[in-house]
Amino acid sequence: MVTPVIEEQTSRTTEEELAKQARRKELISRWFWRIMGYVVFLGLWEFASGRVLEENLLPGPIRVFQTLGDLWADGTVLPAFGATLTRLFIGFGLSFLVGTIVGVISQNRWWDGFFKDATIISLTAPGLIWVLITAVIFGNRIYGPLIAIILTTFGLVTINVYEGVRSLPKDLIDMGKAFHVPNAGIQRNVVLPHLAPFLFTGLRFGFSIAWKVTVLTEIFASSSGIGFQMRIAQTLFKQDEVLTWILLFFFFALFLEKVVLQAFERRYFRWRQAVEAA
Amino acid sequence: MADIKVEHLHKEFGLGDDKVVALEDVNLEISGHVFVSIVGPSGCGKSTLLNIMSQIETPTSGIVSITQDNREALRGYVFQAARLLPWRTVMDNLLFVQDDPGDAATQERCQRYLDMVQLGDKTEKFPGELSGGMQQRVGIARAFSVEPDVLFMDEPFSHLDAITARTLRAELHEMWKATGKTIVFVTHDVGEAVELSNRIVVFSKGGTLEDDITIDLPFPRDPADEKVAVNKAAVLKKFEELDLVAT
Secondary structure: OOHHHHHHHHHHHHHHHHHHHHHHHHHHHHHHHHHHHHHHHHHHHHHHEOOOEOOOOOOOHHHHHHHHHHHHHOOOHHHHHHHHHHHHHHHHHHHHHHHHHHHHHOOOHHHHHHHHHHHHHHHHOOHHHHHHHHHHHHOOOOHHHHHHHHHHHHHHHHHHHHHHHHOOOHHHHHHHHHOOOOHHHHHHHHHHHHHHHHHHHHHHHHHHHHHHHHHHHHHHOOOOOHHHHHHHHHHOOOHHHHHHHHHHHHHHHHHHHHHHHHHHHHHHOHHHHHHHHO | OEEEEEEEEEEEEOOHHHOEEEEEEEEEEEEOOOEEEEEOOOOOOHHHHHHHHOOOOOOOEEEEEEEEOOEEOOEEEEOOOOOOOOOOOHHHHHHHOOOOOOOHHHHHHHHHHHHHOOOOOOOOOOHHHOOHHHHHHHHHHHHHHOOOOEEEEEOOOOOOOHHHHHHHHHHHHHHHHHHOOEEEEEEOOHHHHHHHOOEEEEEEOOOEEEEEEEOOOOOOOOOOOHHHHHHHHHHHHHHHHOOOOOO
């Protein structure tokens, strides 16, 4: 009588073991191809430097990494990043606030009419236009990048918040009311979790655009930050430095995507992953 | 025991030409440990009546008073769809509707009701990981977990397959007997109403209360039992007389 139970348990363990093995295999294979992508790209780049293009025009990755080490050692990197990130966080923070407020009040059709075209312009006009206009008006002052970031990105936040608020789950809110859950509890447990994916999408895409616009404003009108350093390097024909800043730019974007945003996603959207896995 | 009094209740939706009368001068009294079913065709205002009684909607005119020992009665609600928060675990869905979710006794009570609906081992699952029947069970446990004096149920089994619905009906009935609650149950299924209820209140299209039938049969009731079938036939005949049968 005992044997079938043991057999069943054994087969379940084997099944779990097999699934684990398959997942591990999938992970190894994914990382292999990812690393291969880097190896091939860096190899081609190193090969092209000095062979296809002159080394002065296209310094290879080895030299670029050496320059990165030099710039880090002489203390140029962190202040430049600090200046850029300060502009970025203030600018995008304000943009997120403006975008959220406009998204919420646009549920009213008069305000919707009032902001509709402005939102569309924000979504469609290239960031470069605002960068040029604000550079002319404000020169090196901080307002230039901030206003350029707000104008370029608030529309993206607005349409996401607008859609989120419009699709609020009335049935779940009514359920809360039927059980006499206080309004604060409904806001925290129903409204905010419903809005979270919309806010997250606005944050993710808005931030990536804000980042580019910040660097652009620094290239045109600034005396600090990554963009400014790139402009100086380009003026002095230091291609290795230009590429170093691009590399740093890439590292930072990767850090944001893979560490910050994914951690955020794991924390707040655990339920989706659980449901998908089920 | 809870006392429900509905007096001259009237509910309209819309204005002018779009005006629709959902309930027309409804008077109803429900008292004690009873299982009352409200039946009628689609659009007869039965869900509206339930929503007004549970304070989700307000009446156009009339009075609804639901008391227990001279105080406002506590109400629980089971919806047609389970209406669970997809981003909260099963246990957190129950805790969401509690006055003091951090209290150990509250958590124990929620666990007890989840055990009663046989989901005691699924507390950390998200609703999306459960079947439709299990989700509805969570909805039932949630409604019982606030220990209401009156429980309102709006066609809670209509989305489920016949076998699951039958199992849940039996479980619900056990819980009703064990807890002594007053249950007001909306359904369009006359068989379900006869199987579960002491009383059946019949509504017609236009929101008028047409009949109030007492079903005096012992529980549990087997749908195949002759007496149950006879009662079902009698209620259906009433439907025909009132011209409520869908054509």
